[in-house]
Amino acid sequence: MSRKPNEDHVFYRNLNRWYPAVQRGRGIYLYDTEGKEYIDGSGGAVVAALGHGLREIEAAMLTQLGNVAFAHGSQFTSPPAVTLAEKLTAMAPAGLSRVYFLSGGSEAVETAVKMARQYQVDRGKPMKFKVISRWASYHGNTLGALALSGHTGRRRYYQPLIQHTPHIVPAYCYRCPCGRLPESCALECADDLEKTIIYEGPDSVSAFMAEPVVGATAGALVPKDGYFQRIREICDRYDVLLIVDEVMTGIGRTGRNFAVEHWGVKPDMIVCAKGLGAGYYPVFCVITTEAVHRAIKEGNGNFVHGHTYSQNPLACATALAVLDYIEKNDLVRSSERLGAYLLDKLQVLYRHEMVGDVRGIGLFAGVEFVRDRKTKEPFPPARKVNALVSNLAFDNGLIVYPGGGGADGVNGDHVLIAPPFIITEGQIEKLVAILDEAIGETERSLR
Numbered sequence: 001m002s003r004k005p006n007e008d009h010v011f012y013r014n015l016n017r018w019y020p021a022v023q024r025g026r027g028i029y030l031y032d033t034e035g036k037e038y039i040d041g042s043g044g045a046v047v048a049a050l051g052h053g054l055r056e057i058e059a060a061m062l063t064q065l066g067n068v069a070f071a072h073g074s075q076f077t078s079p080p081a082v083t084l085a086e087k088l089t090a091m092a093p094a095g096l097s098r099v100y101f102l103s104g105g106s107e108a109v110e111t112a113v114k115m116a117r118q119y120q121v122d123r124g125k126p127m128k129f130k131v132i133s134r135w136a137s138y139h140g141n142t143l144g145a146l147a148l149s150g151h152t153g154r155r156r157y158y159q160p161l162i163q164h165t166p167h168i169v170p171a172y173c174y175r176c177p178c179g180r181l182p183e184s185c186a187l188e189c190a191d192d193l194e195k196t197i198i199y200e201g202p203d204s205v206s207a208f209m210a211e212p213v214v215g216a217t218a219g220a221l222v223p224k225d226g227y228f229q230r231i232r233e234i235c236d237r238y239d240v241l242l243i244v245d246e247v248m249t250g251i252g253r254t255g256r257n258f259a260v261e262h263w264g265v266k267p268d269m270i271v272c273a274k275g276l277g278a279g280y281y282p283v284f285c286v287i288t289t290e291a292v293h294r295a296i297k298e299g300n301g302n303f304v305h306g307h308t309y310s311q312n313p314l315a316c317a318t319a320l321a322v323l324d325y326i327e328k329n330d331l332v333r334s335s336e337r338l339g340a341y342l343l344d345k346l347q348v349l350y351r352h353e354m355v356g357d358v359r360g361i362g363l364f365a366g367v368e369f370v371r372d373r374k375t376k377e378p379f380p381p382a383r384k385v386n387a388l389v390s391n392l393a394f395d396n397g398l399i400v401y402p403g404g405g406g407a408d409g410v411n412g413d414h415v416l417i418a419p420p421f422i423i424t425e426g427q428i429e430k431l432v433a434i435l436d437e438a439i440g441e442t443e444r445s446l447r
């Protein structure tokens with residue numbers, strides 16, 4: 001990656017970096033125009049759940065393109081939208097029965113916030129508007145979603161444009177914000193929601209939003225058993241909607257259709273999922289309850305919202321083909337089984353002093369790096385440790401998803417590993433070997 005930055009008219013993410021040009025994808029591999037092969041070990045940013053180049057998905061998309069690619073959601077429904085909504089509600093926890101389709105994760109997060117707000121107004125609670133979220137979280141980059149995202153680094157530039165919303169402490173067992181060890185945990189991190197609702201005034205709080213397993217900001221943070229059950233109880237006690245952001249975890253990523261199922265909790269809304277389009281087409285959704293739907297139906301009658309690609313037929317046909325493929329190949333179970341294998345293999349990384357924590361659930365794993373394993377002191381952000389590891393892995397043909405700021409909003413380094421569900425055990429071993437090598441090389445370069 002020592003080449004000069006790309007000199008063309010594209011406004012890239014990092015303006016001082018060279019990007020290879022991707023040409024082809026097959027299975028877990030991507031190939032650039034120079035013929036180099038990469039294991040897509042994170043499905044980009046936890047998107048390509050089925051791998052690349054699936055003919056079945058291509059065929060379903062071409063069929064839909066041959067029928068109709070676009071019709072506006074204010075004028076038509078479509079057979080794929082109807083069937084997809086039926087499938088998703090059958091997959092979701094019982095009682096979630098209505099689906100609103102969208103074309104981006106941030107768009108879906110903001111849709112859930114607005115749906116919650118309109119629900120509150122339409123059922124006669126117009127004072128309820130606040131949405132509480134958590135620190136060390138990510139809900140998207142548009143300004144409304146960024147307001148909920150608890151990540152200082154992403155917020156800093158845009159702070160004056162972001163509305164203030166309340167945040168509670170994260171369920172971050174490796175760095176417990178309540179100073180507990182797992183043995184002495186009393187779930188005070190969940191109780192922080194209750195305290196915050198009381199401080200803010202229960203009559204003003206519309207919803208609480210959280211990722212069931214935190215992804216981009218902290219690297220696969222799995223909450224302790226009982227956490228989401230306690231959160232649900234608190235939400236019920238104060239008449240607050242529970243919205244789970246499953247943009248990364250939804251559709252099988254953690255070994256369940258939805259991650260929240262691990263704890264038997266029924267949310268009021270699920271925001272999902274990159275894995276729904278699996279990289280073949282942008283398609284996201286909000287799945288909600290009959291109660292929310294009814295309040296809006298009997299209230300205004302219109303959900304005062306909408307985007308150009310809401311309920312898009314091509315998007316819905318693509319997602320249907322993705323769900324069919326998952327079902328036919330039993331891939332949610334594969335995610336659970338191969339995820340356990342991956343987590344087991346990743347334990348080898350503890351041989352590097354800079355590896356502080358290896359964690360995850362299903363095919364959703366994170367490795368957190370520390371300067372001092374005993375004190376858990378993070379590296380200074382200027383060392384760009386997550387970028388060093390991921391760039392070295394990239395050079396050696398492995399894509400992982402780097403992140404920083406998990407420890408306190410600014411400090412902290414991790415990488416996310418979230419390969420396609422079709423990965424084999426042998427390919428997992430190769431993935432881990434390349435990552436192991438990249439971490440070793442990083443550690444030597446930091447001495």
Ligand SMILES: Cc1ncc(COP(=O)(O)O)c(C=O)c1O
Binds near residue numbers: 106107215248
């Ligand atoms: C949990 C979560 N919510 C929302 C988003 C935003 O999705 P998008 O980038 O499609 O706007 C992301 C993206 O990584 C995410 O991980």
